[in-house]
Amino acid sequence: MGKLFPLAFAVVDAENDANWRWFLENLHTVVERTAPDFINPANVDNQLTFLSDRQKGLCEGVETLFPQSPHGFCILHLIRNFRIKFKHPALKNLLWKAAKATTKEDYDEAIANMKGIDPGSVICLQTHAPAEHWVEIYFPGKRYGHYTSNIAESLNSWLLQVRDLPILPMMEAIRHKMMELFEERRHREKDTALIVSTIAEKIQSAKVIRARQC
Numbered sequence: 579m580g581k582l583f584p585l586a587f588a589v590v591d592a593e594n595d596a597n598w599r600w601f602l603e604n605l606h607t608v609v610e611r612t613a614p615d616f617i618n619p620a621n622v623d624n625q626l627t628f629l630s631d632r633q634k635g636l637c638e639g640v641e642t643l644f645p646q647s648p649h650g651f652c653i654l655h656l657i658r659n660f661r662i663k664f665k666h667p668a669l670k671n672l673l674w675k676a677a678k679a680t681t682k683e684d685y686d687e688a689i690a691n692m693k694g695i696d697p698g699s700v701i702c703l704q705t706h707a708p709a710e711h712w713v714e715i716y717f718p719g720k721r722y723g724h725y726t727s728n729i730a731e732s733l734n735s736w737l738l739q740v741r742d743l744p745i746l747p748m749m750e751a752i753r754h755k756m757m758e759l760f761e762e763r764r765h766r767e768k769d770t771a772l773i774v775s776t777i778a779e780k781i782q783s784a785k786v787i788r789a790r791q792c
Contacts, residue, residue, distance in 0.1 A: 582730065582732075586601075586604075586608075587749075588601045588604075593633050596635070602640065625648060627719045628649040628650065629651075629727055650712065653673075653677050660699070660702075663702065664699045666695050668691075673703070675688040677713055682715060685715055
C-alpha cells in the first residue's frame with residue numbers, strides 16, 4: 579500500500595512499438611506462469627491495472643496482450659500534452675475536476691465548462707484520450723488512488739544517474755539500488771501481524787477518526 583516494488587527492467591535502443599511489444603510479451607509470460615488469475619480475472623479484485631504516460635507503442639501493446647486489464651493514463655502527462663494546444667489556464671483545473679469526478683453530474687459539469695471556454699478542447703480530449711482511461715467514474719477497474727505515475731518518478735530520477743553507464747555496470751548499479759531499497763524498508767517496517775507497522779498505524783488512525791464521527 580503506497581509502496582513501490584520494482585518488478586522488471588529492460589535495456590533497449592529506443593522506446594518504440596517493437597520494444598514495448600517485446601517487453602510486454604515477456605511480462606505476459608511471467609504473469610501467466612506465476613499469477614494466471616491476473617490474465618483472465620474472475621472479478622475486479624484480480625484485475626491487473628496499468629498506469630502509464632502513454633508512451634508510443636505502450637497503449638497498443640497493453641490492449642493486445644492484456645485485454646482484460648484496465649489501462650489508466652497519467653493525468654499530469656495528459657495535461658502536459660493538452661496544454662501544448664490549449665493555453666487557457668482554467669482548462670487545466672477543469673480537466674482535473676473531470677478526471678476525479680465520482681458522479682456523472684460532476685463530470686458533465688466540468689466538460690460543459692470546458693466547452694464554454696473552448697469547444698475544440700473537449701473534441702480533442704475525447705478523440706485522443708477516451709474517458710475510460712482517465713476519468714474516475716468511467717474507469718473499469720481500480721486506480722488505488724493513483725491518478726499520476728508520480729509513484730515511479732523517484733526511481734526514474736535516480737536511474738537518470740546511471741543510464742549513461744555501460745550496460746553491465748548500469749545493471750549492477752540498479753541491483754545495488756534495489757538491495758539498498760529493500761534493506762532500508764525491512765529495517766523501517768517490522769511486521770506486526772499480516773501487515774507492516776506503518777500501515778497498521780494508518781488503519782488504526784482511520785478507525786479512530788471514523789469512530790469519532792459516529
